[in-house]
Amino acid sequence: MISIKSILCPIDFSEASKNAYRYACEFARSMGSKVILLNVIEPRPIAADMTLNYIPLEEDIAAAAREDLAPILEESKAMGIDVSAEVVIGVPAEAILHHSVDSDVSLLIMGSHGKTGLSRLLMGSVAEAVVRKASMPVLIVKAHEKEFISEG
Secondary structure, rough: OOOOOOOEEOOOOOOOHHHHHHHHHHHHHOOOOOOEEEEEEEEEEEOOEEEEEEOHHHHHHHHHHHHHHHHHHHHHHHHHOEEEEEEEEHHHHHHHHHHHHHOOOOOEEEEEEEOOOHHHHHHHOOHHHHHHOOOEEEEEEEEOOOOOOOOO
């Protein structure tokens, strides 16, 4: 029998990650698992802003992400799902992999933007890097994938 005790679900508030979150909730509900939401803030290169305009620092972005996660946590808990959330600063694929090992998760469910060609080559694919290096099963949910989760 497969036992899924905890599910890591990276969330960047994109459509793909919201769909992955829905899958994570469904798995958690049916298997009695807990869900760990993880938002990774990518460090910004230090650059001089000659206009002296305020550029939000990673800590400000992390605080905003925590605020954005609050209603998601409330919604999940109202559905009876054991959920927690963390916001970390780091390289997304590395942070996800590190957190999956540290939290001893059974399953990783994450969204993929489905970029191809030059944009994928230039930006890389977080999902691909995670799938390649993860030590646990990974479920990739695409942004515009057919939904198998019913609303009822």
